[in-house]
Amino acid sequence: MASANVKEFTDSNFDADVLKSPQPVLVDFWAEWCMPCRMLAPIIDTVADDLAGKARVGKLDTDANRQVAAKYGITSIPTVIIFKDGQPVKKFVGLKKKEELVNALTEAGA
Numbered sequence: 001m002a003s004a005n006v007k008e009f010t011d012s013n014f015d016a017d018v019l020k021s022p023q024p025v026l027v028d029f030w031a032e033w034c035m036p037c038r039m040l041a042p043i044i045d046t047v048a049d050d051l052a053g054k055a056r057v058g059k060l061d062t063d064a065n066r067q068v069a070a071k072y073g074i075t076s077i078p079t080v081i082i083f084k085d086g087q088p089v090k091k092f093v094g095l096k097k098k099e100e101l102v103n104a105l106t107e108a109g110a
Contacts, residue, residue, distance in 0.1 A: 003049055005057060009027055014060070019086040026105055028041075030061060032061070032063070043101065080101060090108070
């Protein structure tokens with residue numbers, strides 16, 4: 001991952017790092033083989049850098065972490081979900097612009 005501000009979420013740390021986060025959290029559900037996911041990665045990095053300290057931004061590999069992906073019904077990737085107070089508040093499927101993601105995090109309190 002290019003940005004130090006992008007966290008790696010897993011089945012084991014999802015509860016603590018996402019659901020119990022005091023800040024809004026952006027979770028990028030992705031997989032190594034997914035070309036649109038790779039295209040989204042630099043946008044995720046920029047969002048993470050721009051909102052460092054205001055929101056958590058991270059990625060969850062759906063191949064390695066099937067439990068969380070199944071819980072949130074991830075059937076297409078990339079999927080980005082914004083969480084606030086442990087609840088999903090916004091969901092995006094497919095490539096999205098940086099502004100859309102930043103606006104969603106800002107609406108969630110970032």
